[in-house]
Amino acid sequence: MGQLVNLKCNKCGYETNLSIGSGMVFNNLEQVITFFDKGTREKIRDVVNKGGNRLWYVYKEIARCEKCGKISAIAVFKTTDADGREIVFNAKCQCGSSDIQLYDSEKISEGKEKVFCPICAEELAVTEQGHWD
Ligand SMILES: [Zn+2]
Ligand SMILES: [Zn+2]
Structure with missing residues (x-):
């Protein structure tokens, strides 16, 4: 189950x-x-095929594009290699850049990590709105 989150800037009104x-x-x-x-x-496909029954998972995470500054939900693929090292691939921003900063939504909800407004750099208020399947 996924979460629906609202990110809002109380200074300039930016919202997503x-x-x-x-x-x-x-x-x-x-x-x-x-x-x-x-x-x-x-x-x-390469790592999944090579890995046999290796566990992998995909989720979407709050992310910020380092190129255009857009905040969006970016898909992340995670698995480990034969030595247990983590392999992570992330999807691209709509602008085509794969230079993405991924946040940790759990840390954000605990207040340990902050997301800042792409327009005015104020801290965004993040609230959970519900769930999706
Ligand atoms: Zn971008
Ligand atoms: Zn703002």
Whole structure:
């Protein structure tokens, strides 16, 4: 189950609603692989094929594009290699850049991490609005 979150700037009025976390179909590689660009899809297929039954998961996380500053829900693919090292691929921003800063929505809800307004740099208020499947 995923979460619906609202990010709002109380200074300039900027506001965005994001669907983050993991949905019911997110354990289906053919469904989730469409979130990623062609090059990343190949890398994901490569590690999944090589890994045999290796566990992987996909979720969406609050992210900020380092290029255009847009805050959006970006798909993240995570698995580990044979030595237990974490392998992470993230989807691209709408602007086409893969230079993405991923936040940790749990830390944000605990107040340990902050997201700042892309327009005026004020801290954004993040509130959970509900859930999605
Ligand atoms: Zn961007
Ligand atoms: Zn603002």
